[in-house]
Amino acid sequence: xxxxxxxxxxxxxxxxxxxxxxxxxxxxxxxxxxxxxxxxxxxxxxxxxxxxxxxxxxxxxxxxxxxxxxxxxxxxxxxxxxxxxxxxxxxxxxxxxxxxxxxxxxxxx
Amino acid sequence: xxxxxxxxxxxxxxxxxxxxxxxxxxxxxxxxxxxxxxxxxxxxxxxxxxxxxxxxxxxxxxxxxxxxxxxxxxxxxxxxxxxxxxxxxxxxxxxxxxxxxxxxxxxxx
Amino acid sequence: xxxxxxxxxxxxxxxxxxxxxxxxxxxxxxxxxxxxxxxxxxxxxxxxxxxxxxxxxxxxxxxxxxxxxxxxxxxxxxxxxxxxxxxxxxxxxxxxxxxxxxxxxxxxx
Amino acid sequence: xxxxxxxxxxxxxxxxxxxxxxxxxxxxxxxxxxxxxxxxxxxxxxxxxxxxxxxxxxxxxxxxxxxxxxxxxxxxxxxxxxxxxxxxxxxxxxxxxxxxxxxxxxxxx
Numbered sequence: 001x002x003x004x005x006x007x008x009x010x011x012x013x014x015x016x017x018x019x020x021x022x023x024x025x026x027x028x029x030x031x032x033x034x035x036x037x038x039x040x041x042x043x044x045x046x047x048x049x050x051x052x053x054x055x056x057x058x059x060x061x062x063x064x065x066x067x068x069x070x071x072x073x074x075x076x077x078x079x080x081x082x083x084x085x086x087x088x089x090x091x092x093x094x095x096x097x098x099x100x101x102x103x104x105x106x107x108x109x
Numbered sequence: 110x111x112x113x114x115x116x117x118x119x120x121x122x123x124x125x126x127x128x129x130x131x132x133x134x135x136x137x138x139x140x141x142x143x144x145x146x147x148x149x150x151x152x153x154x155x156x157x158x159x160x161x162x163x164x165x166x167x168x169x170x171x172x173x174x175x176x177x178x179x180x181x182x183x184x185x186x187x188x189x190x191x192x193x194x195x196x197x198x199x200x201x202x203x204x205x206x207x208x209x210x211x212x213x214x215x216x217x218x
Numbered sequence: 219x220x221x222x223x224x225x226x227x228x229x230x231x232x233x234x235x236x237x238x239x240x241x242x243x244x245x246x247x248x249x250x251x252x253x254x255x256x257x258x259x260x261x262x263x264x265x266x267x268x269x270x271x272x273x274x275x276x277x278x279x280x281x282x283x284x285x286x287x288x289x290x291x292x293x294x295x296x297x298x299x300x301x302x303x304x305x306x307x308x309x310x311x312x313x314x315x316x317x318x319x320x321x322x323x324x325x326x327x
Numbered sequence: 328x329x330x331x332x333x334x335x336x337x338x339x340x341x342x343x344x345x346x347x348x349x350x351x352x353x354x355x356x357x358x359x360x361x362x363x364x365x366x367x368x369x370x371x372x373x374x375x376x377x378x379x380x381x382x383x384x385x386x387x388x389x390x391x392x393x394x395x396x397x398x399x400x401x402x403x404x405x406x407x408x409x410x411x412x413x414x415x416x417x418x419x420x421x422x423x424x425x426x427x428x429x430x431x432x433x434x435x436x
Contacts, residue, residue, distance in 0.1 A: 132370075136366060136367060137363075141359055141363060142360065145354045145355075145359060148354060148366075149354060
């Protein structure tokens with residue numbers, strides 16, 4: 001697998017892990033009611049990134065379509081997480097932003 | 110969950126099962142070399158249908174985008190499987206065609 | 219695929235859908251704080267059932283091990299969901315109980 | 328997420344990518360008939376590693392059970408891939424061995 005895909009896969013996998021961790025941590029927060037949209041986006045973002053990573057790794061002809069969808073859900077999840085001061089939200093927002101960039105770079109390649 | 114989603118979910122899940130079974134059965138065929146594109150499409154179709162089913166079941170705002178991609182991969186997988194006379198391929202082609210229809214009906218709803 | 223696997227696959231897929239729906243519906247409840255353990259178990263139960271369904275459908279030698287784990291997470295998720303009066307929780311508890319039974323029947327076969 | 332989990336997640340994700348790539352590359356080999364067991368194990372190993380990674384990342388109580396199963400499928404996949412001289416098989420065998428070790432270290436922790 002060439003280097004560009006490695007960078008993309010790392011960004012996708014880091015985003016899956018950050019979203020899964022953020023969703024779990026949000027559920028433990030005292031203000032869980034405030035975190036509902038964050039948890040929902042974390043679930044979708046993790047699932048879509050995880051599938052995208054697999055399609056990229058296997059060299060699927062369908063990877064490109066998923067990259068577009070993935071960039072979009074990462075953008076939304078970053079925007080939501082970025083509004084919360086919890087460390088797990090800030091880290092997740094950063095992972096989502098990097099993943100969105102990596103997806104867009106993958107699409108442009 | 111309302112009735113339309115139940116029909117869609119059943120079509121998606123039936124397609125996942127048919128693709129997984131078809132890929133495994135193709136790998137056991139004497140003419141496995143002939144089945145390479147079929148196996149590849151089965152893998153992608155199963156993965157994309159499985160994610161779509163989960164997004165539909167959870168009422169995700171991202172389900173619609175996946176339904177479009179899902180209909181497309183189902184169409185391609187049905188076309189490929191439909192060319193092979195193995196029973197698992199014919200059954201998979203039928204499951205893919207029904208799933209494509211159900212995805213398009215879901216998109217139109 | 220023989221009849222027994224069809225029954226098992228239907229129970230697994232119904233459980234995935236019920237868990238995904240229950241998690242989303244719990245996140246919309248006014249008492250979301252009360253639903254935290256339910257949401258967490260829904261996530262795990264859905265993921266483990268979804269993988270088990272795919273391994274069963276493809277006739278994997280690893281399906282049996284997952285069936286055991288799947289029965290266990292279904293048991294826990296049914297016990298948690300069964301304590302809540304929301305309709306989505308009661309439906310999820312029922313889907314989990316049926317799935318646990320189907321997994322144990324699959325193991326005994 | 329602490330450092331040990333990061334190492335484990337990297338090993339799991341590297342194994343998913345190596346298995347997906349290996350399965351696709353095996354399907355392109357002239358001797359695809361020889362690669363049937365390799366492709367089958369790649370599919371199971373990728374799926375089980377991917378779920379394990381998500382359960383680890385979310386801090387699930389069910390991660391430990393999956394780690395055990397994951398170590399076992401990695402061991403089998405490494406043994407099979409290690410018998411083939413294709414570069415993708417050798418790389419996959421190495422990724423599986425590292426992942427098995429990381430899973431066992433995670434279980435011992």
